[in-house]
Amino acid sequence: MTILSNPAEFVSSVKRPADIDAFWEDVLAQTARIPLQIDVSHDPLRSSPQVDVYQVHYTSLDHVRIAGWYARPANHAGQLPGLLVVPGYSMEPLIPKNWAARGYAAFSVAPRGKLRSNGQFNPGYPGLLTHGIVDRNTYTYRGFYMDSCRGVDFLLSRDEVDADRLGVTGHSQGGGLSVVVAALRPEIKVATSGAPFLCGFMDAIDLTDGYPYQEIADYLRLHPDSRQQVTDTVAYFDGISLAPRVTCPIIVNIGLQDSTCPPETGYALFRAIGSEDKQLHDYDGYGHDANNAVHTGIIEAFLAQHLEP
């Protein structure tokens, strides 16, 4: 595929499945029937005088136990805004002390397959992106998305969290997951998405030659007959397919020289987002960092504006 001189003009090949809403409503309903069984334990090693840190576990789809880090200000009065922090593909979920120090009750989830959530399910890296990819009912990300969405349920279970002030933030895979969670959980009031992965899967394997999308190219090289099945499956999981469901305020930042999550897919995602209040920050001269050195301040201000920590 030829790289366009203006990636904003790229037209994605993603076709939104006609029954995508029914598919996800069914998965959400299946998940809701499983008791959360939350376990929260204070972690004195990771806590500081300013921030209390807790190790959290809960049950998600397929009865997989999911881990996460919960951090909140050590001293606070009244309820706090809740912030769900969703992780990148190969990075470890961070302990969200920085958000807690800013006045948020912040939960950083480790969806299935991540360290601490890989006791029952562990396809590995590389590998997770293509695990079960020929069937939307078995694809890894069916559960992975639910694990992330259940982070909202965890935050809502906390007395100190204000249910009317919930946000989600992430970069790379976390940027894709932010869109997914905002699309599937209407309780989310604001979202930020950086260099979003999981958007334009089948476009990206032609636009880039790097991992993680290369995992799908590897898979199709070995299983060329599965291309249509793979295309059909990922259409249900593509952020571009889910974006019309997003109605909350959202900002997206992309780098125009991103070799991991190509900017073409970021533009396509942004156009598909249903929110009236949406902003795109497209940074020329930046790669997968999407100008985080500067944009982090914009994210902090945007979340503070909407969540009032």
Next chain:
Amino acid sequence: MSTPSDTKPLDFDAYWQDTLSQLARLPAAPEVEEIPLRSTDFATAYGVQLTSIGPYRIFGYLSIPTGEGPFPARYFLPRYGSVADLVPQGTSNGQRQRYVTFAICARGQRRSDRPYSAGFPGQLTDGIDDPSGYIYRGIVADCCRGLEFLVSRPEVNPQRVAAIGTDMALVTAALCPRVTHLVYTPVIFFQALERAAATQAYPLEELNDYLRQRPEQRDQVSQTLAYYDASHFAPMVGARTLLMAEAGSSPLGPAAMEPVTRSIRGSTDVHESENSGYRDGAYSELWLSRELGVPEASLPPHWR
């Protein structure tokens, strides 16, 4: 009274010589098996298992270009985290067309996590009270074992072997003279304890967490970290070097890293970060291809 973590221990050389001697006494016993899923028409991928000190079995991803060698080699050293990729995320898979690549998964990382599965956070302080039992001693040995394996391959041009990565790249280049080129991005092991005091960001925050719980261990932690400080390894590096510094007045910026830069014996270039993965990545890629004598740089499509 605590001493700075960059004060060189008197037995620094003996400590590392003993580590390398332990490694030398153990046969590597390599097992090499093709990974068809990651093989292409231009390169074949292999999974490699080797024995390191402990003894401990470690894993690595090897890729060999199709065609007549020998080829220059890129040795990817482990970053701080559980995942090691065949080639680093964000770089072009096309580099496998021109280079032998080898990525080692050090003990504790995925595929080298039996029986020891590291926590992130957690690994940085595992055994840090005692230099002889610190987890990084084994990790350094793993990195050196990987280098030995790589240069033993007949497909590799021994005049063009680049170690690429964060702290472990510098350490490997220091302890293994067969590294001819080094691309080093400092992250943890340079004045670590002093820099930790000024941050709440992981991985250095692990040191703060640890010492908050065990303040009486500060001297021991400082002494252990001194065996790993970049300033002590730098004079042992004879490779042609590119040091990827952070921007401006950062504690890992060009000025702060000057003691390391000055000490490296090999000719050294310093690149000050432009806070752009694209600009920094392209600079590093062009430097490597030029220095390794490969006419065409392996740039991802969006960097061309």
